[in-house]
Amino acid sequence: MNDNDFLAQAMRHQDGVLTPDELAAFETAMRDDPAKRQLFTDTQLRSMALHDRFRQEAFQRDTDTAVCESKRTDRSVCVTWVTRPIAAMAAGLVIGLFSASIVWAISSPKTTTERLFSLLNGSFAENRLERGFPHQTGFWSGDEAAIHNGQLRFIAPGSDSGDPTGRAISCDVFQLVDLRPLRHALSPEGDSVLELSADFRDGRAPNTKPSVSFFGQLYLFSGDPGSLHQTWPQSIPEALASGSAQVTTLGSDAKGVRTLTAKCLVPANADFAVIQIAARPNLRPAKLDELSADNVKLILKTQPTLPVRIVQR
Amino acid sequence: MPAPEDITATLLAERLPLTAFFASVTRDFHLAEDVFQEVCVKAVARAESFETTAHLMNWARLIGKNRSIDILRARDGRYVGLSDEMLALLAQEWPDESKTDAMQEALDQCITQITPNNRELLRLRYFERRNCTDVAAIMGRKIETVYQALARLHKTLGDCIRARLQTDSAS
Structure with missing residues (x-):
């Protein structure tokens, strides 16, 4: 098997379409030849790096034209961010978010507890939505969007105030969340994970083009949340940690509402989180009709140090 | 510890x-x-x-x-x-980050040298997570052609990355 044939088989392996005989031959080639193992390793690393790179690029304002304006004739094949709750380790857990108040109840935690962070108006019950990157914590703000019937409706892509010459490729809505008041809830061992989840709905007719990618992203920073708007999005590389989830849709389909979950480890020196939910048409210009988000939640998962209790504030 | x-x-x-x-x-x-x-x-x-x-x-x-x-x-x-x-x-x-960090930097340079069509092929594959059957349908190509194109692209990028890493280590 020459290198080109081997690489084509590596692509089939990534697709999971190798027959048992082909898989055996693929393994034999690697077992017998260290150079083939090296080729496989390099290909996997490069594939993962490409995955990272394209995801990062999706949120850079100077995105390459080829990415922004690609002609799309794709079928209705959607991708979803696969997640499984780490709460599989937890027993019995009830959490609720009601407008601006927070309620959580923890019952019989064995190894993990969950706490809902003070993400406000996650169910879009209040009609407060401002324009531009937020200057303070506690409210939604971003590109042209509207809160209607308890949902956030994306209306139009916008550029960032910190980068006014940047191309408007997506409709982004943000909320800054102060993590410092809840720092005591972080496990002293640092094994705390912050999880952002949100429901996204593409209400357009089935197979409507262009495809739209929904994103849920969270970034953790140290420092003053009030000054981040001056440097956003150039300051993204300064994030202490980040998580991202995305899904691409072509109008409504049998899968209905998509729930995305993004998560990241919480460094002990994280002061605040940037929550970003976005809709990005994959061919521009495009109107963002019938695209909405709802039920945004931010959850901290950590090991318990406290006995069972119910807290309301 | x-x-x-x-x-x-x-x-x-x-x-x-x-x-x-x-x-x-x-x-x-x-x-x-x-x-x-x-x-x-x-x-x-x-x-x-x-x-x-x-x-x-x-x-x-x-x-x-x-x-x-x-x-x-x-x-x-x-x-x-x-x-x-x-x-x-x-x-x-399996390598560690000491090798992969340099690879990522080289990849950033090498990917600028590929054609827009090939870039779209990689984007569909690694950003939109399409399998080759979907990529073939979207780009109007045969499935086997897509597998071969991806194999060639990986080889091209791999050769480019190796060359850049050798140049960097020599300088």
Whole structure:
């Protein structure tokens, strides 16, 4: 098997379409030849790096034209961010978010507890939505969007105030969340994970083009949340940690509402989180009709140090 | 014995090589990232048991591989993929971040040299997570042509990255 044939088989392996005989031959080639193992390793690393790179690029304002304006004739094949709750380790857990108040109840935690962070108006019950990157914590703000019937409706892509010459490729809505008041809830061992989840709905007719990618992203920073708007999005590389989830849709389909979950480890020196939910048409210009988000939640998962209790504030 | 904060820092620095290894089992980059997060949480919880960084990394690859197989078995009812023996062999030789960091920088340069069509091919594959059947339908090509094109692209990028790394190390 020459290198080109081997690489084509590596692509089939990534697709999971190798027959048992082909898989055996693929393994034999690697077992017998260290150079083939090296080729496989390099290909996997490069594939993962490409995955990272394209995801990062999706949120850079100077995105390459080829990415922004690609002609799309794709079928209705959607991708979803696969997640499984780490709460599989937890027993019995009830959490609720009601407008601006927070309620959580923890019952019989064995190894993990969950706490809902003070993400406000996650169910879009209040009609407060401002324009531009937020200057303070506690409210939604971003590109042209509207809160209607308890949902956030994306209306139009916008550029960032910190980068006014940047191309408007997506409709982004943000909320800054102060993590410092809840720092005591972080496990002293640092094994705390912050999880952002949100429901996204593409209400357009089935197979409507262009495809739209929904994103849920969270970034953790140290420092003053009030000054981040001056440097956003150039300051993204300064994030202490980040998580991202995305899904691409072509109008409504049998899968209905998509729930995305993004998560990241919480460094002990994280002061605040940037929550970003976005809709990005994959061919521009495009109107963002019938695209909405709802039920945004931010959850901290950590090991318990406290006995069972119910807290309301 | 590394401190818990050292373990977190080590694992975050090793994210790319670890997730690439897990993706060799899951064949799904997003799923591999989920496995990575679980491995991080488990590693910090048992920080006292790691004697060295190498011990931690070996443990992370093993636990992540087992977790990946468990997930696929739970999801699909069975695991079909590289054998345990082959994954163990690959794990022994898997690179760490000291090599992958330079590779990523070289990749950023090399990807600017490919054609817009090839770039779109990679984007569909690695950003939109399309398999080659979908990519072929979207780009109006035969499936076999897409597999060959991807193989050639990986070879081109691999050659370019190697050349850049050699130039960098020589200078």
